[in-house]
Amino acid sequence: MNIMMIFLLMVASHISFSAEIDPIKLLKEVDQAHRSRSSYAEIRMIIKNPNWTRELKLKAWSLGTEYSLIRILSPRKDKGVSTLRRQNDMWNYFPKINREMKVPSSMMMGSWMGSDFTNDDLVKQSDLAEQYAISLTEEQKKYVLTLLPKKNTATVWGKIVIEVNSKNRLPISQTYFDEKNTKIRQLTFSDNKIFSGKVLPARMDMISFVKKDHKTSVIYDVLNLKQGLKESFFSLHNLKKAR
Secondary structure (H helix, E strand, O other): OOHHHHHHHHHHHHHHHHHOOOHHHHHHHHHOOOOOOEEEEEEEEEEEOOOOEEEEEEEEEEEOOOEEEEEEEEOHHHOOOEEEEEOOEEEEEEOOOOEEEEOOHHHOOOEOOOOOOEHHHHHOOOOHHHHEEEEEEEEOOEEEEEEEEOOOOOOOOOEEEEEEEOOOOOEEEEEEEOOOOOEEEEEEEEEEEEEOOEEEEEEEEEEEOOOOOOEEEEEEEEEEOEOOOOHHHOOHHHHHOOO
16 A cells, blocks of 8 residues: 555545534533533632732623623622623623613623623623634644634634643633734633533633733632523522622
């Protein structure tokens, strides 16, 4: 058997193996890993930049991909500030003025509480599998998903590249590029732990490539993926209520 034939067989074998992996299914596994059907989490968010460092303690609830509620527990000056998402609508509540404010779609890519995460990141409004065309390649010990926005997708990202561990299907990183293919930020996943019988990254670090020395870390101290929440929990009443 000549070298060319061996090479062609290797390529054919690689293509066959790749075809067995459904990129949309893989993306949804990664995108929904920390939410499951319904979840409750206790989270620390550490925001660092050249001028200051601050730590927020949060509680968060979710139901599928369309409902979420996040409440700040500390520091004291931000205690009670909350964010609610119900399907395509999002509100913030500010207890000092006892007022909820609906977040317009134009603000979804704005920073959440001065962090390197956007409003959209926190409530996962974007359904990546629906809004992006996905291609899959394989490298050593990882799958690489390349997401390009579909024609009617409203987004600031020209491309998102997601790396996934091919052995355990856990995310390694998500890198975001602008429309000029410039790398803007990267989210890395680490410190795998068992939550509700499922191994998941307990730490996520968002690093900015356009803002020097800017970084936001999210650390899951508690994550319960079997909450049994209902849609009625995610109400404007509960947005305001300290519970």
